[in-house]
Amino acid sequence: MEFSAGEAPCRAAARVATDGGYHPEMSGHAPLSPRIRNHVILVVLMALGGCSRPPESSLKELQKARVGDLEVVLLSPSASLQPGPGFALLEFRDGNGMLVDVGTVRVSATMPMAGSSPMTGGSEIKPTPAPGRYEVATDFGMAGTWHLDVEWNGPAGRGATRLESRVQ
Numbered sequence: 001m002e003f004s005a006g007e008a009p010c011r012a013a014a015r016v017a018t019d020g021g022y023h024p025e026m027s028g029h030a031p032l033s034p035r036i037r038n039h040v041i042l043v044v045l046m047a048l049g050g051c052s053r054p055p056e057s058s059l060k061e062l063q064k065a066r067v068g069d070l071e072v073v074l075l076s077p078s079a080s081l082q083p084g085p086g087f088a089l090l091e092f093r094d095g096n097g098m099l100v101d102v103g104t105v106r107v108s109a110t111m112p113m114a115g116s117s118p119m120t121g122g123s124e125i126k127p128t129p130a131p132g133r134y135e136v137a138t139d140f141g142m143a144g145t146w147h148l149d150v151e152w153n154g155p156a157g158r159g160a161t162r163l164e165s166r167v168q
């Protein structure tokens with residue numbers, strides 16, 4: 001949420017767009033493809049809603065889970081997932097932090113509700129040109145702790161894990 005003093009939010013947004021919004025220290029990772037970068041820019045611009053909210057200067061790692069040799073990482077343009085339609089990235093990495101192609105991935109988003117069946121959220125997943133990196137179109141109906149159940153099946157074998165993430 002930080003941009004330097006005196007820098008107008010709209011200018012900061014332009015800077016995010018130019019940078020592609022990725023941690024420079026995440027070397028060893030393929031940079032976001034132009035298509036995904038545009039998607040991120042679009043989402044950031046939509047999220048700004050006429051530059052009323054400050055942009056994030058990078059994607060944040062929200063959650064990680066280790067399954068065998070694989071690390072499953074949830075990333076977001078903002079410090080947390082947010083209610084309503086949104087955007088996140090899911091990455092599968094090896095022990096050196098390099099992306100790993102895991103083939104077909106499925107994600108389901110549910111929220112346990114006291115006294116009733118779980119609430120279901122949107123979590124449409126699409127592969128990106130970088131094998132091992134997936135974009136997730138999220139849609140959470142309410143704030144709270146959501147479960148993202150992730151399953152994969154492909155070159156790295158078959159596996160599953162659950163990421164618990166705070167939507168706020």
Ligand SMILES: [Cu+2]
Nearest residue numbers: 111113119142
């Ligand atoms: Cu709920």
